[in-house]
Structure formats: structure tokens, C-alpha cells
Amino acid sequence: MHLKELKLTNFKNYQEVRLDFQSKINVLVGKNGSGKTNLLDAIHYLSLTRSAFCADNFVIRLGEQFFFVKGLFQTGKNLEEISCSLQSGSKKVFKEGVNEYGKLSDHVGKYPVVLIAPDDTELVKEGSEERRKFFDSIIAQLDRQYLEALIQYNYALKQRNSLLKIFAETNSFDAVALESYDQLLIKSGDVIFRKRKEFISEFIPVFQKYYSFIVADEVALLEYKTELDRTGLEAGLTSNRQRDLYLQRTNFGIHRDDFHFILGGGELKKLGSQGQQKSFIIALKLAQFEILKNHKGFKPILLLDDIFDKLDDARIAKLLDLIKRDELGQLFITDARPDRTRELLEHINVSATIFTVEKGQITKI
Numbered sequence: 001m002h003l004k005e006l007k008l009t010n011f012k013n014y015q016e017v018r019l020d021f022q023s024k025i026n027v028l029v030g031k032n033g034s035g036k037t038n039l040l041d042a043i044h045y046l047s048l049t050r051s052a053f054c055a056d057n058f059v060i061r062l063g064e065q066f067f068f069v070k071g072l073f074q075t076g077k078n079l080e081e082i083s084c085s086l087q088s089g090s091k092k093v094f095k096e097g098v099n100e101y102g103k104l105s106d107h108v109g110k111y112p113v114v115l116i117a118p119d120d121t122e123l124v125k126e127g128s129e130e131r132r133k134f135f136d137s138i139i140a141q142l143d144r145q146y147l148e149a150l151i152q153y154n155y156a157l158k159q160r161n162s163l164l165k166i167f168a169e170t171n172s173f174d175a176v177a178l179e180s181y182d183q184l185l186i187k188s189g190d191v192i193f194r195k196r197k198e199f200i201s202e203f204i205p206v207f208q209k210y211y212s213f214i215v216a217d218e219v220a221l222l223e224y225k226t227e228l229d230r231t232g233l234e235a236g237l238t239s240n241r242q243r244d245l246y247l248q249r250t251n252f253g254i255h256r257d258d259f260h261f262i263l264g265g266g267e268l269k270k271l272g273s274q275g276q277q278k279s280f281i282i283a284l285k286l287a288q289f290e291i292l293k294n295h296k297g298f299k300p301i302l303l304l305d306d307i308f309d310k311l312d313d314a315r316i317a318k319l320l321d322l323i324k325r326d327e328l329g330q331l332f333i334t335d336a337r338p339d340r341t342r343e344l345l346e347h348i349n350v351s352a353t354i355f356t357v358e359k360g361q362i363t364k365i
């Protein structure tokens with residue numbers, strides 16, 4: 001699968017751009033702030049129906065009222081046009097060909113992309129939400145039922161928390177209303193719990209393979225941590241009810257799950273060096289790539305943002321090794337230093353199409 005053509009109107013700092021890409025390596029070079037990451041984000045948007053970095057309102061070019069993005073994807077013999085338009089204040093319109101999707105979740109997973117931004121250590125440093133989002137996004141691309149369960153769970157959780165607040169504010173209690181949300185949480189939460197467990201056991205060996213490929217002599221571990229291992233969701237909700245009423249929020253469930261990153265027996269966040277954290281993230285993303293590839297039967301698009309700037313030579317050499325061995329599919333690589341990328345790619349003897357980005361204008365060179 002690859003992206004052949006991309007058209008942007010009022011997408012972030014781009015007023016109007018149309019580009020043709022090649023099926024292997026596309027490089028975007030340009031000064032800081034010129035729009036390289038924004039272009040990767042447009043591809044991310046077409047794949048996942050949202051920006052990797054910001055809410056929809058910030059995607060519309062400043063001073064404008066709408067944005068439009070369109071991509072032509074080649075999958076085997078099929079050429080499919082995916083487009084999205086968003087008028088400020090209205091619902092976004094996402095289409096495959098001329099057909100508008102009823103639910104955005106129907107699109108997610110059809111044209112998978114993996115974004116590697118190695119400086120982005122939020123996944124390691126931030127709270128559990130970032131890690132849940134990472135794994136949720138992968139599983140959702142593989143499994144429609146998972147995504148639907150997640151949407152349902154988040155909806156029920158929000159409603160239940162509002163209800164708990166209303167009880168406190170009005171000094172009231174309605175067991176029937178609370179239990180109806182409990183039932184929704186149990187139904188969707190059990191699906192999520194089961195599928196997270198299944199997924200992580202498939203993911204771990206692939207992740208470990210890539211971690212030891214990048215860093216030869218270290219063993220990295222990944223663990224799924226959930227309260228549901230000890231207590232079922234129904235029993236947990238019941239035994240936490242008094243606490244929930246007191247704290248006015250739901251204190252038990254899969255929204256409290258975490259994924260622990262462990263290196264050399266210790267927690268990566270606390271003990272890992274910057275380099276180790278970056279390696280960990282790259283291994284997670286490469287594992288994401290391979291798992292998506294195995295399930296879909298074709299290679300996802302890989303977006304490599306600023307990797308040559310942010311990684312040391314040893315890690316760059318490993319990534320170049322994968323490129324050279326043709327294990328990756330279509331690649332988009334950004335770099336603020338044109339000569340560096342060109343030299344690195346020439347060194348491994350692969351040809352790339354290079355685009356220069358300048359203040360929202362792009363030219364092929």
C-alpha cells in the first residue's frame with residue numbers, strides 16, 4: 001500500500017499544495033518551522049481521521065474557516081481516493097471515493113501508518129494515558145470490535161462520572177441509573193481487557209526482537225498492568241461504589257490500566273538514559289509496524305520525523321539497515337539538513353525523491 005498523491009487546502013500552514021509521491025522513499029527537507037511535520041500529519045490524518053498532534057480546530061489554517069485533505073492510495077491494483085473536509089463548527093466529512101463514512105471508526109485501520117518521532121518521549125515519561133492511547137490506537141486499527149468497545153466504554157465512563165457529580169451536587173442517589181452505566185462499562189470493558197491481554201502477548205516478542213536488534217546487549221520488558229487481573233469488572237465496580245460516590249468519579253476499570261516499560265530490571269522512566277528511552281520507543285514503533293503488516297497482509301506507511309537529527313549514529317545505522325534490506329514499505333522522512341539525508345541514503349545505495357519545503361510551499365528536486 002502506498003500514497004500516490006496528496007492534496008491539501010488550508011491544512012495547517014499549507015494554503016494549497018498538490019504532490020505526487022513514489023512508492024518507496026520520499027524525503028522532505030526544509031528549515032525549522034517550514035511545514036515538514038505538518039505534511040506527515042496530513043498523511044496521519046487521512047489514515048487515522050485525526051491529527052497526531054492537535055485537535056481539529058488547530059488543523060484549519062489560521063484565519064481560514066475550513067480545511068480539505070485528499071489522498072490517492074494504491075493498494076494492490078486498487079486506487080482509492082480518501083478525503084476529509086472540515087468546516088469550522090461543523091461535523092467533518094470523511095469519504096472513501098464518493099461515499100461518506102457513517103462512522104469514522106469504519107475507516108480506521110484501512111490505510112495504516114506508523115509515525116516515528118524519536119524525540120517524542122511522552123510515551124515513556126507521561127502518565128498511563130499516553131501508553132493506553134498508543135496500544136489502543138494499534139489494536140483499534142486491527143480490530144473494529146475493539147474500537148467500538150472503546151468508544152462505548154469512554155461514553156459510559158463519562159456519563160457515569162457526570163452522574164456521580166450530580167448525585168453529590170443534588171444530594172441524591174439513583175441506583176438504577178448508576179447500574180445501567182455499570183452494565184455498559186462491564187460489557188465493553190470486558191472486551192477491552194480480553195483483547196489488550198491477547199494483543200500484548202503477541203506484541204511483546206516482536207517488540208523484544210526489535211529492541212535487541214537496535215541495542216544488542218540489553219533485554220527490554222513490557223508488562224500489561226490491570227486491576228482486572230485480580231477482580232472482575234462487575235465485582236470491582238460494586239466494591240468501589242462508596243468510594244466512587246465520595247470522590248465523584250469511577251475508580252475501577254480498564255481506564256486505569258497501564259503498560260510498564262522495564263529495562264535491566266528497573267522502570268525505564270526512572271532509570272533509562274535518553275538513548276535507551278529513544279531505542280525503546282523506536283522498538284515499540286517498529287513492532288507496531290510489523291504487527292500491522294502481519295495482520296493486514298501489506299506494509300503500513302512509515303513516517304519518520306526528524307530521526308537523523310535525534311538519533312545517534314548506531315541507531316541510524318540500524319534503521320538504514322532495515323531500509324536497505326527492503327523490510328519497510330513506503331517511507332516519508334523529514335530532515336532540516338538536506339545533505340545529511342541525501343548522503344545517508346546514497347551510502348546505502350537507495351534512491352529517494354526529495355522535496356524541499358519552504359514556508360508552506362513544496363517543490364520536488
Ligand SMILES: Nc1ncnc2c1ncn2[C@@H]1O[C@H](COP(=O)(O)OP(=O)(O)OP(=O)(O)O)[C@@H](O)[C@H]1O
Pocket residue numbers: 011012013014030031032033034035036037038039058059060061062306336
Ligand atoms: N493551523 C495552522 N495555521 C497556520 N500555520 C500553522 C498552523 N498549525 C501550525 N502552523 C505553523 O506550521 C509551522 C510548523 O510546521 P512544522 O511543525 O511542520 O515545521 P517543521 O518543518 O517540521 O519544523 P522542524 O524542523 O522545526 O520540526 C509553524 O510555523 C506553525 O506556526
Ligand SMILES: [Mg+2]
Pocket residue numbers: 036037038305306334
Ligand atoms: Mg518537524
